[in-house]
Amino acid sequence: MNEAFNRYIPASDEAKRWGLTLTDLGYTQIPAGSAYPPGEHPDSYAFNVSTGRVLTEYQVIYITRGEGSFWSQVSGEQAIKAGSLFLLFPGVRHRYQPNPQTGWDEHWIGFIGDHAERLMNEFFNPQEPVIQVGMNSDLRALFATICDLTEHEGFGFRRIIAAKAIEILARVQTLSQGESLRSPHNEKMIRQTCCLLNDALRQKFDFNAHATENGMSYTSFRRLFKQHTGLSPNQYLLELRIRKAQSLLTNTTLSVQRISEETGFESSFYFSRFFKQRMGLSPLNYRKAHR
Known part of the structure; x- marks a missing residue:
């Protein structure tokens, strides 16, 4: 792997329709004692480690070697180590840098879009931007794959890297759970x-x-x-029963009474009432609409 790779991608109308568009990505190996940040990025992404910067996009930055620090106006100062991942949110001033004695290796993606906003608002918190995900080989491979696909720019790569970015967010959210x-x-x-x-x-x-x-x-x-x-366990079981009932109503001629028995409901009355609350149609009307 080279010491650095980065790419800044204009957001096309087609890419925007996916709801999540990668705007920048890359990795950088910062040796101990090196100046930071390196001067190889566009002015809109550069920042001063004293004053920080404000972005108009989301970013995910994964540190796989070394240590350093991160600060945002929402979260305050936090220590960073290998295995730390931190999130940047639009409109939130922030700064970060490696420890001069260690340097660090950073992998990042930046993205925008309606779907991106929904995911970030639903599953992540600007007040808790640093997540300890550890040295996760699957996560690191996703960042590397995005860079590789972008470097070669194969047909449809923008859509594929957008999907990979969503997978990164899914893995980060999973890894953020307790041990x-x-x-x-x-x-x-x-x-x-x-x-x-x-x-x-x-x-x-x-x-x-x-x-x-x-x-x-x-x-x-x-x-x-x-x-x-x-x-919850009970909700999960009820969802399984409703899905089974949908299948039986659509694909068989079993009576509502028999279907209620096959799906474990106490009575056909309770089954019909719950089914209508959940699906918006009575069992018989659901059958008519899906046959």
Whole structure:
């Protein structure tokens, strides 16, 4: 790998329609004792480490060697080390620099767009811009792939690197969760629970007993499950039942009573009421609309 690579990409109308457009990207190896920031970037991206700068885009910067510091007007001063990743938000003054004794290696992407704004506002916080993701090989490979695709500018590369940028955000958001959440034991337990729920649509599922069998309280299990899936255990099971009901209504001639039994609802009345609340149509009207 060369010591540095960067590219600044004009945002085309086609790229903007994807909702997330990469505007700049690259990596830089800053040796110990080197001046920072290097003078190889456009004036609109350059900054003084004393006064900082304000951008009109989002950036994700991943440090894979060395250490240093980061400051923003929202978060204040924070230490940076190898494995740290920090986020820059539009309109927020910031500055950062490596420790002169160590230097650092930085990988970054900058992006704009409606979808980018939704993701950043929903899953990240300007008050907590520094995330300890560790030395993650998958994350580092994504940054490298974006640079490689951009360097060769193959057909459609702008759309592909936009998708890779979304994957970076997804991995960062996942890695920002606590160590206990990311532990192999807990991941395996949640996967097994999801499999059990898929097989338990016709009968009640005792979540309290299941939590106890896995050595935790229901409260801890519920919190862990929701962090992994985005839904509480009961909501997850109800979603599975509704999806099964949709399939049976569309692809079979089973009665509503029979479908309510196949999907584990207490009665056809409760099933019909819940289905209409969730889907906006009664089961029979849903069947008519999708046959």
